[in-house]
Amino acid sequence: MSGWDKFVETFFNAKVMVKYLPDILSGVVVTIELALLIVVTGLGAGLAFALLRSLAIRPLNWLIIFVVDLFRSLPPLVIIVLMYFGLPYAGPAPSGFVSTWLSLAFVLMAFSEEIFWAGITSIPKGQWEASRSTGLTFGQTLFNVVLPQAFRLTIPPLTNRTIAITKGTALGTVVAVTEILGQASSAMSNSYNPSPLMMGAAAYVVLFLPVVVAARWVETKFAWKR
């Protein structure tokens, strides 16, 4: 057998691939579920906190800033491990799936709150005053004048951050989530063959590469003209 054949036989073994394809596909489903949950809850909570912050209630803002700073400074894997291995000592024992979801959602919340807030504060005070003086309420000003402009500004940093954090779903494998990497790793140790890992790697590329390319497009489209 030539070197090349041996390489293909080892890393792209057709028999092993066919056998473990269903496992990898079920991992893809779990990864997509996790990713969607993280994006929706993380961005939703981030926006909610940014809006709360715009009410300018001092003690509340300090609390928000502290929570945001906390989840920006802790490595996501540390949060996941703490939640999964630590929380059970205090009572609630979240599953690996829930630990990964909540941890990454907290991290995305922290980053997106910062970005949304920076977007809101970037709108000059004069716009607020002008809107209020035409008779718009605080809420109307926020939703019809400030947020539409703020969103535009926040889209490039937000897409980048969202992709980086959603990729973190692979961390779930450390706490036994059966997402792509978890499935691929256990298939690899069952078959003594790295082909499932190659399939898993390919699955990540198929899932995330289109998102990265789309983000690049969005970035140029929404870029503030200099």
Place this chain on the structure above:
Amino acid sequence: MIEAFFNIEIMKAAWPIVLTGLWNTILLSLIVVPLGLLGGLILALLASIKHPLVRWPLMAWVDFFRAFPPLVLLVLLFAGLPFAGLELGGFACVAIAFFLNTGSYYGEIFRAGIDSVPAGQVEAARSTGLSRMQSMRYVVLPQAVRNVMPDLLSNTLEVVKLTSLGSVVAVPELLYEARQAQSITYNPTPIVMAAVIYFLLLWPLVRLLSRLENRALAGRH
């Protein structure tokens, strides 16, 4: 609650282990951050050659590593390569994975920085007799780096946080040591200690970044 998460006895017992982890995390960061910066600089300098044969493969390279989860890359190197007869230690795998992954992020940042320096600067530098390399080295890069400083710092924060992935391939950094201490003591206090250390270590940087970012976005109007 306090017994479980802030157990003084356990803290005393685990402290030497956790401290070893902290030093290793700092050492690891001191190695992988320059490595990533170097990778990024190489990519950005290559990107300044505006030839399509250079530009497109480079873009594909960067996008690939932006799409690929760093943990998957690490596992691929650590658990996949031995099948090809190449057994690298956990540390070497972390170094390579970080060079590839964080290098791509740093590369994008440097590229944006280089693009932000007006073309007239290069033309002026060249017309005074500086070579291409000299104008890049003495005129473009210093300004480029200053323009993207907040992004560079923010990425560095992410890189330091990412060193915690080393725990998956048995690199004895902070999270790994904390988990070792946890399994010896049957108590989550060491992990809480690790979390507090990460927070104290990185909070100043997060504060600084938050101010820089607010200023950067506000300055666009």
